[in-house]
Amino acid sequence: MIIAPDNIHTRELFYRITALWVICEAFAGGIMHGIKIPFSGLMVSSLAVFCIILLAWYIPSKTAIFKATLIVAIFKLMLSPHAPPTAYIAVFFQGLMGQLFLNKSYFGLSAIIVAVLSLVESAIQRILVLVVLYGNDFWKAVNEFIAKVTGDKTINNYSLLLAGGYIFIHAIVGIFVGYYAAKLVTSSGRWKSELKNYIIKDNTYNNEPLITRPKKKKKKLKIIFLITWLLLLAFYLQSQFDAANAFLPKDKVVQILVRSALIIIAWYLFVSPLMTMLIKKALIKRQQNNKEDMNATMQLLPEIKMIFQQSWQLSAAEKSFNRLKFFPVDFCFIDLRICNR
Template sequence: MISRRFYRLIALWVLAETFLGGILHAFRVPLMGVFIACFSALFISLIYSATGSSRKVIHATLIVLVFKMLLSPHAPMIAFMSVGLQGIFGALILHAIPSTKIGRLLVAVFAYMQSATMKLLSLTIIFGMGFWDALDEFMVSIVQYFPVLSSILSAKNLVISYLGIYLISGIIVGLMIGRVSLKSRRGDLVLEGIHSTPERSRNKNTGMEWPLILGLTVIYFIPLFPDSFREMSLRAAIILTAWHLFLGPLVKKLLFKFLGNKKSGMIREINLIEGILPELQDNLKVSWQAASTQKAIRRFPYFIKTWVQISL
């Protein structure tokens, strides 16, 4: 059924954005957009293929943004803007391009280049900074990301290399996404341990927040790590604790009040997707175990493909 796949694909996108995106933003991983844009392009393309509707893609993007607000507290505002732009323009591209493979390729390239230049766009469009001043600030931020390379390459060449990495990654990912089908292969895939994975209640809290907070706190007290990394870990632990205990429930209450009463369509959809997430987390673990048998260069693509196909 289209409706079933529609909500399961949204749930996959939510999990990728909040779980992976939240970790990458918390630790300020360089080139994190290379990883996050991959998921946006993939699920935007698959949702359009499942529904044939650009409106459904935009609707799915809105739901993902709601979950990102609830589950990914350290993501900056620029991350929400990226998801929104990728969803809107992805829907328009896929609607305008009749070829599935070419459409998906363009969606991936757009997602990657938009992610690479989001800081420049936000400085000019949102903060009203002049283009050349914003470009200088953009170049400085890239140089600060790669202090070692900045001693080898000029700022101009470093920026060109940075954009080139995103462009090439977008083309490679777009070609790979073009070959992904919506056909579920759960019964065809030979996954060791897939039937032995215990079923969990869909409404049961996964309880992953406190172990993560504990791990981040412990890192702060280990002197082997650099001071900047230890301070970052402690800051992430404090943010997660405050969000989990106080801010998260408050924001969720206010957000649900804004969306309407629990009989509204949006609330029902949010509750439905929230119930699917634990199952998809189990599939995440199974897929990673299956991918561990692959060669290093094929491991990540195989993991993503397997995770999607056993979750449909």
């Protein structure tokens, strides 16, 4: 039997929720990609927020979320050593928002605020990467290109509309995640009767190594960067052979390409290694001061990783959107048995 005892102690419950958050950060993306869940990045962020909301509801300590955030960041360093500095920024931002805003007095509203801010931050972070990488000329080029393709001269800033729409989608998802997560945890008392048949009997996870040597993989450029460069190259070639009907001036295309190449070289050779080194140094120092917490969380990870995977399989009886709604209920009930508290 791999469920927690019915009278699970608050301390153990803290470690189980923290371990669940670690799984969401370190493994959930790969698991969801493997079982072909769409929008896995947005799903992982949403699950992380869900774990923070669980901590706020079930752990009375005022510093529980901050403590869990440090543990999750340390495990992310151990389990995903090649994660970029921006990934740690997202983890700490989510934890900070949960620590600052989640309050049982207005739990539903505070959960929505935390979810919206966390997912919007993720969207803004991606947009800022594009802004820094390609500069203002790129966004002007996007506006000019769309204006020529559509022939519409009434809208001057298409890039702003695209960025705003992207952020808006994340905000809407955040509202749903915050509302649904708060509703789940506050009504978890009835799970015992509704989900009594959902118990996993499997001990094979004990023999599976949690941390393995990472296989050498060829570094792949993010698809959005590759597509952008190919488009810019196509525009450059068009301006060379048909300057009169060029979508973008040749000089502007060259400037954007050179800028992006220089920034990427600087990021991968200097900025990212320096930031990663500083983050590692700070987290390793914290790890030495939190050995007991790390060991307690580590012991739970294989079990909870298996629960996460099999919970998705158990939710297969539900269809489409209902499956995504049922999935968090399933793994929380099986993992935590918080319905019995």
